[in-house]
Amino acid sequence: MKEMKTDALWDHLHWLTVLAEQGSFTRAAERLDVSKAAMSQKIKELEQMAGVLLVQRTTRSVRLTAAGEKLVEELREPFARIEQSFFSVRDTAGPVRGRVRVTAPVAFARQQLVPLIGEFLRDYPQVRLQLDVTDRIVSLSSEGFDLAIRHSDRLPETHVALPLCDTRTLLVASPAYLAAHGLPVVPQDLARHNCLYYPRGVESPRWSFVSDGDDERIQVRIQGCFATNNSESIRDAALQGLGIAMLPDFSASAALKDGSLQQVLPEWQAVEAFAARLWIVRPWAAQVPRAVTTFAHWLRARFDA
Numbered sequence: 001m002k003e004m005k006t007d008a009l010w011d012h013l014h015w016l017t018v019l020a021e022q023g024s025f026t027r028a029a030e031r032l033d034v035s036k037a038a039m040s041q042k043i044k045e046l047e048q049m050a051g052v053l054l055v056q057r058t059t060r061s062v063r064l065t066a067a068g069e070k071l072v073e074e075l076r077e078p079f080a081r082i083e084q085s086f087f088s089v090r091d092t093a094g095p096v097r098g099r100v101r102v103t104a105p106v107a108f109a110r111q112q113l114v115p116l117i118g119e120f121l122r123d124y125p126q127v128r129l130q131l132d133v134t135d136r137i138v139s140l141s142s143e144g145f146d147l148a149i150r151h152s153d154r155l156p157e158t159h160v161a162l163p164l165c166d167t168r169t170l171l172v173a174s175p176a177y178l179a180a181h182g183l184p185v186v187p188q189d190l191a192r193h194n195c196l197y198y199p200r201g202v203e204s205p206r207w208s209f210v211s212d213g214d215d216e217r218i219q220v221r222i223q224g225c226f227a228t229n230n231s232e233s234i235r236d237a238a239l240q241g242l243g244i245a246m247l248p249d250f251s252a253s254a255a256l257k258d259g260s261l262q263q264v265l266p267e268w269q270a271v272e273a274f275a276a277r278l279w280i281v282r283p284w285a286a287q288v289p290r291a292v293t294t295f296a297h298w299l300r301a302r303f304d305a
Contacts (some may be wrong), residue, residue: 013071017079020045020072023063023143031144033099037061038075044273053192057293059249097126104149107232107251108278113149113299120298127291136167146292148281152250155279161246162296164278169271171264172235172252184265187220194243195222195236198273208247209268210274217271231274235261236256248274257277278303 015032019039022028029039039183048055054068065070086098104113117129132145140148140159155161184190187209197205203226208219226237231251238245238257246265255261280296282288 009049012042012049013075014079014106015039015042016046016068017072019055019062020064020068021142023142027144038220047269050289095126096124096294097289097303098289099128099130100147100289100291100295101130101132101145102147102149102295103132103134103143103145105135105140105151106133106230107235107248108149108151110232111254112250113212116302118300120295123298124291124294125296129295140281146282146289150279151275151277152279153275155281158284159281160278160284162300164280164300166277167274168249168276169246169273170249170252170256171246172238172256172261173264173267174238174241174261175240175259176240177243178262178264180241187218187265187268190220190222190244195223195224196237196243196245197222197224197227198229198231198234198246199227207270208272208292209265210268211268212269218268246270246273250278 001050015028018031019025019028020032025039026038029036043055043154048279050067050071052067053065054071056063069276102290113131117131121127121129127207137152138145138148139151140146149164150161151167158304181193182189185192187207188227190207195205195207197207199205204221205223206221208217210217224243226234226242228237234245235242235247235255238247239260252261256263282296282301283290
């Protein structure tokens with residue numbers, strides 16, 4: 001085989017480090033914005049040049065050989081320095097540009113985040129946003145995400161977390177349901193209502209409350225005909241008049257505003273249900289691309305964190 005030029009060799013080596021980081025040809029190709037076929041061809045060319053097998057391929061997974069692991073380990077630090085230097089220079093001048101990969105919960109993304117994206121992209125036309133909408137807690141580093149919006153009180157210590165906005169947990173129901181079944185006056189009244197809930201384990205569902213100005217906690221065992229792990233689906237069931245739902249405020253706000261849902265037991269605060277704050281989370285890095293920090297700061301300004 002004809003000897004590879006130095007600039008092409010660096011390109012091939014970089015693609016190998018991305019493959020090692022992502023753990024699959026598909027995710028590596030997505031990260032580099034190339035085709036899977038191009039990714040596979042690049043690694044084959046590098047193996048031919050090295051004269052050894054660098055990647056062990058199976059139908060379900062990809063892993064590096066001992067030679068591949070040694071090569072990637074020795075490349076990790078110099079490539080990190082090169083990347084940091086490049087982003088540092090590039091981001092000091094010119095418009096904000098680049099791709100930002102974001103993951104966010106379904107209800108928040110659909111109801112709060114997506115309506116704002118057009119404004120951001122008009123402000124920063126050279127930024128490309130890639131949004132993954134899921135209630136699954138993804139691994140940012142291994143799956144190639146720059147940012148995550150998390151509705152959680154437990155955040156990874158190895159990441160940087162910025163507060164986005166506070167949230168409240170609300171009880172809501174449709175006017176039709178309340179007209180037919182009555183309005184609860186105290187939390188204990190919920191035991192005789194059909195409650196729509198977010199399942200947490202196999203134990204009988206319970207909702208806990210504290211009243212305004214009182215730390216005493218009341219726990220109520222509830223029951224209902226519908227449970228799901230997506231707050232938007234719970235909201236839709238409540239809109240159909242199926243029962244009383246417990247929701248984060250961002251999932252119920254539009255329906256409360258137009259009157260299709262109304263708040264139940266407003267003087268009581270639900271606890272141990274949903275987190276009290278939304279966060280913007282990113283992996284720690286010494287140098288963060290300006291497009292990533294710009295989007296994070298822009299979001300915080302919009303939600304007035």
